[in-house]
Amino acid sequence: MNPKKESPLKRIWGLAKSEHKRLKLSILLAILGVASGFIPYFCAGKIIIMLLNGTAERNNCIPWLVLALAGSIGKVLLVTYSTSQSHIATYAVLAEVRNKCVHKLTNLSMGTLQNQSLGRWKGILVDQIESMETTLAHLLPEMTSNLLAPLLLLAVLFTIDWKMALISVATLPVGMIFMMAAMKNYPQKYQESVQTGKKMNDAIVEYVNGIEVIKAFNQGKEAYAGYVEAVNANAGFYYKWMKSAQFGMACYRNFSPAVLLGVLPAGMGFYLNGSLSSSQFIMVMILSMGIVGPIIAASNFVDSLAQTGTIIESIETILDAGEQHHPKEYVKLSGTDIEMEHVSFAYEEGKESILRDVSLTIRQGTVNALVGPSGGGKSTITKLIAGFWDTDQGMIRIGKKDIRQIPLAQISEQIAYVSQDNFLFDDTIRENIRMGKENATDKEVEEVAKKAGCDGFIRKLEHGYDTTTGGGGAHLSGGERQRIAIARAMLKDAPIVILDEATAYIDPENEAIIQKAISRLVQGKTLIMIAHRLSTVIGAGQILLVDQGKISGTGTHDELLKQSALYRNMWNAHIGAKDGEQV
Structure with missing residues (x-):
């Protein structure tokens, strides 16, 4: 009970x-x-x-x-x-x-x-x-x-x-009878009002966030209709509710004080x-x-x-929501080797598992790549390693220590995570980069920006490093946001670097610059990168082929070409796509 x-x-x-x-x-x-x-x-x-x-x-x-x-x-x-x-x-x-x-x-x-x-x-x-x-x-x-x-x-x-x-x-009890009649279903009605308001908030946020797509596909009328419907539903609910309670409340307010x-x-x-x-x-x-x-x-x-x-x-x-239960006191780690043993994971309880019995080892100071078809579980693996979720099935270790025994703050200090859609705060470029190291000087920020290949475009902006990026970095292009994110990760100087499609938004002209920046970022560190363009990972010491939530192959580029039909097909498709681009 x-x-x-x-x-x-x-x-x-x-x-x-x-x-x-x-x-x-x-x-x-x-x-x-x-x-x-x-x-x-x-x-x-x-x-x-x-x-x-x-x-x-x-x-x-x-x-x-x-x-x-x-x-x-x-x-x-x-x-x-x-x-x-x-x-x-x-x-x-x-x-x-x-x-x-x-x-x-x-x-x-x-x-x-x-x-x-x-x-x-x-x-x-x-x-x-x-x-x-x-x-x-x-x-x-x-x-x-x-x-x-x-x-x-x-x-x-x-x-x-x-x-x-x-x-x-x-006269007070007489008035109270009218009020009780008007308020008899108040808790239920207010709960409904919260849900109606939530739907309106969701519709507003979705409309604003999707305005670019709405304009691009000329869906303004349809999208605006959904927004208007949610707003009218919210207003209509309150009108009907207040109208139904009006008589009883009017009687209460007139009888009680008489x-x-x-x-x-x-x-x-x-x-x-x-x-x-x-x-x-x-x-x-x-x-x-x-x-x-x-x-x-x-x-x-x-x-x-x-x-x-x-x-x-x-x-x-x-x-009262369930937390990730990690200790507060920092623990001693033996290096930065990463091990996953028989890990299975689903994003929601009762839903189909994204990962199934995954085991892998990533040695300290090595370059590792996760490749495979979309939706296979590559990003899920990296996010579990980064501590974004905890898994109850199997074990993940960093430096010989169960990740659940490592404080979340310490995990964060060990890992620099650069995704394909990095978030920038509505602050200056300087402060967005400085988030990698709070006490960094302006000189350190500018030096790391040069290494990341973004000093040039920053200085061309009207206010240079003091230019505001806009909400989510909206004032910058995808490639510019990506380079700033890489600079931020370089400033953090964490021993483990995870790159989740870090060059996804980079144009061909700047890709060479970014690759050099990434080379500087990962020098002497443990690197895990996710890539769909296989040509960017052929030099990795270990390539992990992820397919349908499992590790279906492990080895170097040459070894996987010999051992895995799936990898060969992916490589041939990639080479064919590149040839098509050249034509």
Whole structure:
């Protein structure tokens, strides 16, 4: 049986653990602030009674007027300070939650990350966490104070006349019945709204990311129609939802505060039969009008509370997600030999395995190539070696150590990974290269750029090394991004280099430059490269032929030509393609 889920309020309080002291102070100040707000009501009642009794002289009224003013000022000061404290605590909590989520992402496998769309990650980390600000900053102090303070006021009414105290809140349950009817399916509706919003976010992200393809294939009308459909579906859902709840909420907001509907006729009846004095009647009328307002204000947070419960569930899908379990303390490695023993791997549990019983050995300081048909598992092998995923079947060792016993940070330090689609941050070229070594000087950055063959085109840019690359490197060509990525890897100076189709976007004129840069990058290091153009790997000391998730052949270029029909066919196809290009 699953453990009972905690209430949203308790889960919010749990998230705000580091700021409990400040939030408790905020709640206390808010309660005192609401209580101070009742003082003018009480003073007004006293003054009206004196007016009716003919005792409203200046000396009698001034103390009550001063007390009313003090209550009003006290409410403003207390509530203001309460709000400031709650906001300070809230922003600290939101920062902490975001930091926890982002830190958690670094410990999740790439599979977990890629199973969710960019729109969903953005929705949780930006939109949903930000939407908790109102709830955290206002719900805890204001909802608590708006519930407790009216109870104190009700207690005062009971000391005056218990019958009138009950009558003063008689309209509240009537209004609550209407609200409950309007809100009966709120959790389900809000969950649907989150899903609808997610689909809209996904559609927007997909439309923006695919704008180049949309324009290239003249699919603007069709693609825009899908985007519009998602946006209209989101708007339509909220319209129908609000329309269905409108009548019930309108009745609630009109019936609940109408306390005088019961207080006036009942009070008049009790006054006429002598069971209620005129001074009591007046005080009950005035004080009763201050009870329901705060309660209605508190009920307004029910909506926020339900929303926050759903948001916290989304946050918890990140914080409670299974991590890659690696130790924190660095371990001693015996060189950089890489071994895979009987490794099988599937990206999702229950899905077909991408790798099946793969075993291989890559010696330190050697040049190794992974070749084979597309989809055979080449990139999967390199990503497992780089620690992007962990496998439960079989073992991977680096430096004689099980990779699962090596901290992720240490694995990252050991490997420079250059893929065919490297990501550049929306920062300067200089800072993108410097990511390979945070404390690198400008001179070191420029020296490594020269070795990578990108210094020339960088200096031709308007701002040189201080040119902003754009989101994902959009301001640069594919080949320019690739050379910057190689420079970044060279600056990292890791003992193991993985090149996943690193020259895929390089034009023939610059390929020779890149090959020289790669030669400098891998000098004296362990190199693993994936290539579809076999002519680029014929000099490798070991070529691993990967086909349908298995290693179907191992050896040098000449050895595989003799031993493997698949490799011979690939080589002949490659040679034929090159001849065709020359023609």
